[in-house]
Amino acid sequence: MFKDLDELKKKYTNIRRFNEDQFINLQPIQRGGVLTPEAQKALMEWGDGYSLCDNCLKGDISLIENPPVKDFMVDFRKFLRVDDVLFTESCRRSKQIAMAVLKEKFHDTNRNIILLDSNAHYSTFLAAEWNGLDVREVPKTGYPEFKVELEKYSEKIDEIEDETGDLPLAALLTHVDYAYGNYNDASIVSKICQKKGVPFILNGAYTVGTLNINTNEIGADFITGSGHKSMSSSGPMGILGFKKDYETIIKKRSNLKGDLTGKTFGIKMCYMLGCPGVYGAPLMTLMASFPSLVERTQPDKAKEEGEKAEYFIQKAEKVEGIKMLGTRPKIYPLINLETPGFKKISETHPRKGFFLREDFKKEGIIGMAPGISKKLEISTYGLTWEQVYYVTDTFLKIARKNGMKIEN
């Protein structure tokens, strides 16, 4: 099959992540997921896929008392201030499951549209598509803010009802979006949804684990989060928080029976496919990072992340033509800058749009999208102030080096 095993070994057994040891990685999807030292340790300890299963006494890993998974379920609910929580493989799985649960709840209606904010992530579309749902978008303002018009959830719900004769199956809001890092006040949408009788899903992919969230106060029916995006957990790891009202459906147990053996699996949850497979490194790293999450989501700490972003943005905007897209002030430090000056340089640069990424890499900074120079999408989440200063200075240095004017 493979003639040369040495060749295979050379190819696959020693792949280093970076060529050098230390880079500052500004990729927006990664900053909130960077493992804490505690998670790094847990990763080494619990790396085998089924490592937690050694400790499973009842066929349901969430019942394990040592290590304290059972306690952790309680602590995590408390952290999110939500009635109940389940762990999944990812935020997109959580969305897929939330939608499937709602489909089951409303199976005797024709509610098959989901209302999304117009900054929704692709995985929200795919979760809807898997469930055979159609989507409608709530408008956003145009350049430069691209702000979702939250109040318009109301009229869009009415429009869908007028058009189809049915309410939408659900409304979903992206708490902080991937494109502009805009933070949305979820309680506005939640109130509209409650008034209209539409279940509300809050996609907290960036916010669960980075911002202080009180789900019950917001009033969301479901909240979804990502361990590897915003909870310093090794992936894939997701969470699905939900109101008690949905418990019966979401936790429904297997009901199939083997016709010959009579086998049933009454302890296994259907929507989780039993145990969802995160019960090794992903969950144990999440648990190890949990005290850090509690700490970093305290309002003062969380606020400082916005301030770091603001520091960088204000300096960056002194460069000619550079302008931040999205809403101010930054609550979450995912930053989108339009950089027409870099774009212009790329038109004659031998490395085209790649020069920008390459210039940063030379200075020890990575995470910029490849080949793109007309905008810069980065996140400063979790950087120390020293790193923020370094990133800012480097940005200005690269701008200067490439002949761009900088205001004093």
Add this chain to the structure above:
Amino acid sequence: MFKDLDELKKKYTNIRRFNEDQFINLQPIQRGGVLTPEAQKALMEWGDGYSLCDNCLKGDISLIENPPVKDFMVDFRKFLRVDDVLFTESCRRSKQIAMAVLKEKFHDTNRNIILLDSNAHYSTFLAAEWNGLDVREVPKTGYPEFKVELEKYSEKIDEIEDETGDLPLAALLTHVDYAYGNYNDASIVSKICQKKGVPFILNGAYTVGTLNINTNEIGADFITGSGHKSMSSSGPMGILGFKKDYETIIKKRSNLKGDLTGKTFGIKMCYMLGCPGVYGAPLMTLMASFPSLVERTQPDKAKEEGEKAEYFIQKAEKVEGIKMLGTRPKIYPLINLETPGFKKISETHPRKGFFLREDFKKEGIIGMAPGISKKLEISTYGLTWEQVYYVTDTFLKIARKNGMKIEN
């Protein structure tokens, strides 16, 4: 929210896996998943959840050339000798997706039963249940072999057709089952399925990565495998191999469009929910272990694993009342022994059925089901001969210590 952060830190940040450093773990679901040294290294290097995304140029991680993910897709196909392969979060997800794909293919029929062997895993039931399918079982022989009667797939297909007027949606065979470790000759079922026009799913949770498998020669439509169960990969990690015929459906791309933004995500695969989230530690550890998998699945090497199991079983059966359940000779070393003598001891033992697990633990061996003494389900997969001798000697020592008679 949490008054005492130190308390939280104490609880979650330093959870050791075992109290001591070295145990031989015989838990059947874990032996094939134990990380290779190469995978351990990859785990530390690529532990952040989105670590591979740094290298993604085209929005589809399977296209990454450095590290060689794109090559790996080709090498893995070659390894499994299957037309095409996709990575998922687990074997159960692969089964769920295979069934969903078949439902889509046969959506204009009433084929809604899946035919399973009567040793099928619970996750096979749950995958069927998610898809709204009913199950029927192919019989097995009774005590002591519990051997699936493979030829009976034929008459069961006929029965289903007679009963419902439709063929089953698919037939599934568990290549090696979780209860007895019985190995089934998949080509027998495949031939029947081809003749009857029923798609065939081979569940290789234990076998992909431990046995030499030629999927195309077998003729399976789908083959599912588990990285953390049998491919020395950190979890969750699954594979789904399939015949070219299913490519159009299984790889269909997102087709939803935002009504206001016009957003579409034509590169993202619907059934994968885009990128399935294994593209950090799980995939990188699988790649790092891959040369080992190629090596260990060579027929001679794989055969030796059966021989190790046989060595243990033959010695163990010298203890009064102990008898192996399942078929001989062992092809895969998942072992089920009935141990009526231990059961009898447990009836008067202060630690009840737990004494057995505890006796083994004192000798540095773990992985026995808690509280169960009437049978012993273990796997010797991947143990060195020295470890096999030690496990065997310890087993005999514990039997002797507990007053059981041992033949010379």
